[in-house]
Amino acid sequence: MKYLHEFRNSRQAQALVQSIHRVTTRPWTMMEVCGGQTHSIIRNGIDQLLPDNLELVHGPGCPVCVTPVKVIDRAIAIAAQPEVMFCSFGDMLRVPGTTGDLLQARAAGADVRIVYSPLDAVTLAKKHPDRQVVFLAIGFETTAPANAMAVKLARQLGLTNFSLLVSHVRVPPALRALMTAPDHRVQGFLAAGHVCTVMGWQEYLPIVAQYEVPIVVTGFEPLDVLEGIRRLVTLLESGQSCVENAYDRAVVDQGNKLAQATIREVFQTTDCEWRGLGVIPQSGWCLADAYADFDADKRFDVSEVQSEESTICRSGEVLCGLIKPYECAAFGHQCTPETPLGATMVSSEGACAAYYLYGRHEKPRGSIV
Amino acid sequence: MNRHQSDERVLPSTVTWSCPTPLVNSDRVLIGHGGGGKLTADLISRIFLPHFKNAHLDRLCDAATVAAGSAQVALATDAFVVRPLFFPGGNIGDLAVNGTVNDLAMSGAVPRYLTASFVLEEGLLLSELEAIVGSMGRAAKRAGVEIVAGDTKVVERGRGDGCYISTAGVGAFAPGIDLDPRHAQPGDVVLLSGTIGEHGMAIMSVREGLEFESPIVSDSAPLNGLAQTILRACPDTRVLRDPTRGGVATALIEIAQAAGVGIQLEETAVPVQPPVAAACELLGIDPLYVANEGKLLAIVPPDDADAVLAAMRQHEYGREAVVVGAVVGRSELESSVALTMRTSLGARRVISMPIGEQLPRIC
Structure with a gap:
């Protein structure tokens, strides 16, 4: 596969690291928005290579982490109904609800299946007309187009046994919420590259203007992340607030217009609860009225x-960048990947899980290299 | 590699640094209990060991070494529940033979005899059963073992995945062979016989319908010949281990914990075929945790590493053998860490035991 080794070259990475050290003269706090970036940073040890006065805080961009507990509880309740075949992405299965998770529901007899695409769930619905197939439609702008496509396809096929349990969230309202929090520390954002692949980056312009915060659209491979950091530090050091696209091999200014149109057709914006953060106005998507008959929330009374x-x-404070995972008293004790208390410990993209898995159990003692 | 570790202090081997993991809050068996990670270890220590307790089992090796008259023999058993039954590079039949052959071989024994039990589902095509049994016969011949006893049961349609197989085996020891994970010492070198992750990703690719330019083929193979080659090159070999379920990471963590040492891996040294790396990226899975069925890890004294490596590379199943890391003492700073890896960027990360099954990520 292309795009693996090209963007993991250690010599180029070292050059970028040196460049970041050169341009950094003052302390800066930046947030990588996406959980995939957090994962890459911790997995590759990128934070260990940065200047001591450059702090990365891990943002709320892990869809698994921010899905509210009541959605998980409703998912489990729906999955437990005998006629239901409940389909989900893999890592949602271990997210703890109030009393259990979907894996435990499966062990207790529920028909819970891992799928890799919502379109697979549509195929299952077509194949099993006697069953109610429900897909747990979570995620950011990245997963929304495929979920919207699934609904459109189900309608096209005339399926009446397919529905979505929707908990979709959007990045820009979350960034606004973070910037308006009274004790926020974030001075710049590494925006989530794949979200921008769909949405483009122009919707960040008003945020940059209003809060005077620079945003760099950043990818996920080590060289992508380092380049994003280098450009963000450069903007911060020169006092510029603007949007830069450091992931132009995947992101174009306007994004994917076809995908956006599909989202707009199937979903409408709504106030949305984020696990750990609370309700953020207009920060989510629910099914538009025209597609309301595909809403599992309406189809099943739970x-x-x-x-x-x-x-x-x-985990809410972790998601806001107010504390590091190891600053939570439960981290590594009551709360581990086996017994997660919050969703940031469940998903491999969650900041707490990344810290736990890669051994960041306490404040780092300084650079290792 | 040793120059990096000269300043590390070795703690007394009585110090234990793995706390018993809490049982996931479930009163039922979860799929993760079969994943080979923490949940599996938990099931063994909480449910099986207390009832079966004996000195042989307490070593927690894949094969037990027991006395049979005046001779020592190795004894191993394994169950196979793979779905689909046929996959690129093999089927459940050769897997069932190679699995037990390899468990015996990793104890240093020469596998001799196997038994096989079949749980068949009503409706399985006889032609499929014959294909499975035929490949078992060929795999046994290739490994130099005979299948000398068996059993067959049939369950009603819908109560099995076509065919489950359990094999058991015995092997004989050459004099002087004593492999034990507890023998790993600081300074020892960790060798890996080839590329990792093929079996697990071959199965997953077929299950999930992922297609690549070159298909991922399971590495299922008998490792007794390679194991004997290593032991001839270095009779002082400390440990042999086939990193099956749970992958290289789990195998090395188990060895490090048993020996009370640490192990350091070099990310750039661990070989992964490009299609396997690509499949792992797509699914958000770390190849270090993916099952292998034809690879082994050898931990050998530093002075013998070159000779063992050269010998491995002469063998059919060790041509791509490499040094992937070293055994180090447990320093006080890292008292809870068994396995670390230097990343390709020169940073370092801790590798933890997986919990249960590897779950594909959302995006």
């Missing part, structure tokens, strides 16, 4: 489900 968050988990 209104009696009671949801409860852990009281000791501080």
Whole structure:
């Protein structure tokens, strides 16, 4: 596969690291928005290579992490119905709800299946007309087009046994919420490259103008992340607030217009709860009225489900960049990947899981290289 | 590699640094209990060991070494539940033979006899069964073992995945062979017999309908010949291990924990075929955790590493053998860490035991 080794070249990475050291003269705090970037940073040890006065905080861009507990609880309740074949992306299966997760629901008899695309769930619905196939449609702008396509395809095929349990979220309202939080520390953003592949980057212009915060659209491979950091530090050092695209092999200014049109046709914006962050106005998508008959929330009555968050988990503060995972008292003790209290410990993209898996159990003692 | 570790202090081997992992809050068996990671270890330590407790089992090796009259023999058993039954590079039949052959071989024994039990689902095509059994016969011949006893049961349609196979085997030891994960010492060199992740990703690619320019083929192979080659080149070999379920990471963590040492891997040294690397990227899975069925890890004293490597490369199943890391002492700074890896960027990360099954990521 192309695009693996080309963007992991250690010599080029060292050159970028040196360049970052050269341009950094003051302390800066930047947030990588996407969980995939957090994963790459920790997995490759990129944070260990940066100047001490450059701090990366890990943002709320992990869809698994921010899906609210009540959605998980409703998913489990729907999956438990005998006629339901419940389909989900793999890592949603271990996200803890109030009393359990979808894997445990499966062990208790629910028909829960891992799919790689919502279109696979449509295929299942076509193949099993006697079953109700429900797809857990979560994620950011990145997964929304394919989920919208699935609904359109189901309608085209005349399927009445397919529905979506939707918990879609959007990046720009979350960035606004972070910038308006009174104690926020973020001075610049590495925007999520794949979100911008769909949406383009122009919707960040008003954010940059209003909050005077630079944003660099950044990819996920080590060289992509380092280049994004280098350009963001350069902007911060020169006091410029603008949007730069450091991921132009995948992102064009306007994004993917066809994908955007599909999203607009099938979904409409709505207020949305983010796990750990609370409700952010207009930060989510639900099915548009024209497609409301594909809404699993309406098809299945699970209104009696009671949801409860852990009281000791501080994943919300982790998601806002206010604390590092190891600063939460539960981290590594009550809360581990086997017994996650918050979703940031569940997903391999979650900041807490990344810190736990890669051994960041305490504050780093400084650069290793 | 040793020059990096000269300043590390070795702690007494009585110090244990793996806490018992809490059982996931479930009163049922989860699919992750079969994943070869922490949940599997938990099931063994909480449910099986207390009831079966004995000195042989306590070593937690894939094969037990027991006395049979005056001789020592190795004894191993393994069950196979792979879906689909046929995959690129093999089928459940040769997997079932190679799996037990390899468990015996990793103890240093020469595998001799196998037994095979079949749980067949009503409706399985006899032609498929014959294809499976035929490949078992060929695999046994290739490994130099005989299948000398067997059993067959049939379950109703819908109560099995076509065919489950369990094999058991015995092997004989040459004099003086004593492999044990506890023998790994700081300074030892870690060798890997070839590229990793093929078996697990071959199965997953077929299951998920992923297609690549060149298909991923399982590495299923008998490793007894390669194991004996290594032991001839270095009778002092400390440990042999086939990194099956849970992959190279889990195998090395288990060895490090048993020996009370640490192991350092070099990311750039670990060979992964490009299609396997691509499939892992697509699914968000780390090849270090993916199952192999025809690869082995050898831990040998530093002075013998070159000779062992040269010998491995002469063998059919070790042509791409490489040095991937070294055994180090446990320094006080890293008292809870068994396995670390120097990344290709020169940073360092800790490799943890996987919890259960590897779950594909959303994006």
